[in-house]
Amino acid sequence: MTTSTGVEELPIRTGDDVVRVRQLVRARAQEVRLSLVDQTKLVTAASELARNTLVHGGSGTATVETLSRDGRSGIRAVFADEGPGIPDVDQALTPGWTSGSGLGLGLSGARKLVDEFAIDTAVGRGTTVTVVKWTR
Amino acid sequence: MTQADGGRVRALLRSGDKVLRRWVEAAEEPLRGRLTTGELGRTCSDLLSVLVEATDGGLDVRTDAYAGARGFLTELSRDWARRGFSPTETASAVFALKDALFAAADEDGDGDLATVLEASRWVDALGLVTFESFARAREQVISEQAEQLLELTTPVVKLWEGVVAVPLIGTLDSARTQIVMEKLLQTLVDTGSEHAIIDITGVPAVDTEVAQHLLKTVVAARLMGAECTISGIRPQIAQTIVTLGIEFGDITTKSTLADALLHAMRGTGVEVVRRAGSR
Numbered sequence: 001m002t003t004s005t006g007v008e009e010l011p012i013r014t015g016d017d018v019v020r021v022r023q024l025v026r027a028r029a030q031e032v033r034l035s036l037v038d039q040t041k042l043v044t045a046a047s048e049l050a051r052n053t054l055v056h057g058g059s060g061t062a063t064v065e066t067l068s069r070d071g072r073s074g075i076r077a078v079f080a081d082e083g084p085g086i087p088d089v090d091q092a093l094t095p096g097w098t099s100g101s102g103l104g105l106g107l108s109g110a111r112k113l114v115d116e117f118a119i120d121t122a123v124g125r126g127t128t129v130t131v132v133k134w135t136r
Numbered sequence: 137m138t139q140a141d142g143g144r145v146r147a148l149l150r151s152g153d154k155v156l157r158r159w160v161e162a163a164e165e166p167l168r169g170r171l172t173t174g175e176l177g178r179t180c181s182d183l184l185s186v187l188v189e190a191t192d193g194g195l196d197v198r199t200d201a202y203a204g205a206r207g208f209l210t211e212l213s214r215d216w217a218r219r220g221f222s223p224t225e226t227a228s229a230v231f232a233l234k235d236a237l238f239a240a241a242d243e244d245g246d247g248d249l250a251t252v253l254e255a256s257r258w259v260d261a262l263g264l265v266t267f268e269s270f271a272r273a274r275e276q277v278i279s280e281q282a283e284q285l286l287e288l289t290t291p292v293v294k295l296w297e298g299v300v301a302v303p304l305i306g307t308l309d310s311a312r313t314q315i316v317m318e319k320l321l322q323t324l325v326d327t328g329s330e331h332a333i334i335d336i337t338g339v340p341a342v343d344t345e346v347a348q349h350l351l352k353t354v355v356a357a358r359l360m361g362a363e364c365t366i367s368g369i370r371p372q373i374a375q376t377i378v379t380l381g382i383e384f385g386d387i388t389t390k391s392t393l394a395d396a397l398l399h400a401m402r403g404t405g406v407e408v409v410r411r412a413g414s415r
Contacts, residue, residue, distance in 0.1 A: 019307050022341065040341060040372040041379060047343040048380075095381050103344045109380035 002069040013059045021050040021062045032073035042133040045113040048106040049079040057081025074134040082126035146191040158236035163229040197261040210269040223270040227263040292323040299331040299400045305338030313349035331400035337368030367396035
């Protein structure tokens, strides 16, 4: 059974908010003693997703919570926006494909950096990306 | 309730010296004698005449009629803040006008609820102007500091003849990258250097945006004929970059600044040798 504690929500409206989300995720990851590599991976994934929320969604929120299951701890981060949504999720998840001027590795890379990855999107309704990273 | 045109509040304000006297009395108390009665009296008197004039335009403090009054309050807030008054003390002095207005309304027998409410709202809005200007002044200081920090954290240092380095610390966003790039390229020209080292030991996370900024800087330096090395890639950053799928291509990367310096020195034909007999 998974239990969740310490839900915290941050708005994502400016580039500074992305930094704030990153700092919150890092602080939480340190709290549950994720290894340094896993911390960095999760923080980097959060950074990518928060920026996607800002750049593609216009603005949105990041919700971070601490999970606990069978003696393991984890961090769940949910990035939600009410932007245009993603028309083709498979294409968006292809490494190197970009809708803007980026490297096109953000979304696909974020998926590889975390343990659990879920994306819920529909054109015109917005996008919600949920990621979880567990302690080893 | 009818839309306030401020008629009764205006009448109360003009009801003579009593309002001013009561206001000064009420305002004096929270300031605890840190301002002389004479000075406070002059300030209140000046403010009162500005306000009387402004109320001709109604009670909405956001309108143009209140431009002068808002300017007065902003100046007052700044002046008092400089003299060590807290924003609460400044606002309290303005809020004290309520006491005077309520007392005046009471005496005139015009103290109905609508007038009191109207006067109260109006004075609240005035008090908030002082608060807002205080917060604005603070915000200005903060944004100035942020800008200074931006400049401060991106020095370009000369490590050796023909070798310059930028030790990056903290978040690398577009604005920072722009400054770093400009400074680095200018320093390359000024010092006639052929080697540039970008050290990212102090960058907590390298995501695709940071990587893209780094790549751009390196390419720009190369266009100017300089060889660019990225150093300070820690193990966790290296693993994350690999997982993300970012490729640095043929850009030279080193794990420490020392390695990068050695590499650059070798590139310029300098060989570091240990003297025989010394350890």
